[in-house]
Amino acid sequence: MKKFYVLICFFYILSGNAFSKDPMKIVYFDNFQPFSWQENHKMQGILIDVLNEALQKRMGIPLIHEGFPWERAQLLVKKNEADAFATVPTPARLEYTVVCKEPVINSTFTLFVNKNNPRINELKAVKNLSELNKFKLGHYIGSGWAKKNLDxxxxxxxxxxxxxxxxxxxxRIDAFIDVSQVVRYNVKKLKHEDVIIELPTIFDKSPFCLCIGKKSGYSNILNKFDETMKKMEADGTLEKIYQKYK
Known part of the structure; x- marks a missing residue:
């Protein structure tokens, strides 16, 4: 009988249904609406909803969601004090994480400007990133995309x-270029739609992917995660989540 139970446990582990015994701790930028933000001590947003559906509901992995300033959140995964985050994979992040193939959401990068800027016509004429070097730009600490492209x-x-x-x-600055969906949402939230406008040129497109620390006990789940994300796209679940935040 004892051997029988040992065999059951062995095959259970091999089946991929057994994950790390601790909940999977995912960290986020705590001020990145509508992708992720903290309100009343609780994380919410597109990234949280998608990962809850895929990892917790469909894959049976218990989750803990925590928000931090973005640079600190990334450091927690790098130091193996958290399991994962969801963001644009960069060479620096790939040094300490493994990354899914199916994105949590695809993002575009566009330019936001003040319509009363005396250089507005110059800004409207910008068609590639290199042309921004003659302007004063603004960005937030911890942005891997900005460090890579605007350094x-x-x-x-x-x-x-x-x-x-x-x-x-x-x-105070001439322009801000970042994830279109995020900046657009926050400009509206902060009631600056009367002065801040989005220019139509798309400068970049990047997937937000689940990035799991190489030392995490959950680093082996990405194949199943990718399969789950494909099913969520096919059955319309992803689009329903995205629509909630438009």
Whole structure:
């Protein structure tokens, strides 16, 4: 009888249904609406809803969601004090994480400007990133995309995303380029739609992927996660979640 139970446990583990015994701790940027933000001590947003559906509901993995300033959140995964985050994979992040193939959401990067900026016509003429080097840009600390693409430009670094938008609303910076869905949502939330406009040129497209720390006990779940995400796209679940935040 004892051997029988040992065999059951062995095959249970091999089946892929047994994960790390501790809940999977996923960390987020705590001020990145509508993708992730903290309200009343609880994380919410597109990333949280998608990962709850895929990992917790469909794959049976218990989750803990925690929000931090973005640079700190990434450091927690790097130090193996958290299991994962969802963001744009960069060479720096790939050094310490393994990444899914099926994105949690696809993002576009567009330019946001103050319509009262005296250089508005120059800004409207910008068609590639290199042309931004003659302007004062704003961004938030911890953005891997900005470090990779805007590193040598004149950037005023803010502690939070909404601080960057406030700087733009006051014409303290010329432009802010980041994830279109996120900036658009926050401009509306902060009631700056009357002065901040989005220009139509798309400068980049990037997938937000589940990035799991290489030392995490959950680093082996990505194949099943990708299969689950494909099913969620096929049955319309992903689009329903996205629509909630438009």
């Amino acid at each position: 040598k430009m004149d950037i005023y670094w803010c502690g939070k995303l909404d601080q960057t938008i406030e700087m733009l609303s006051r014409n």
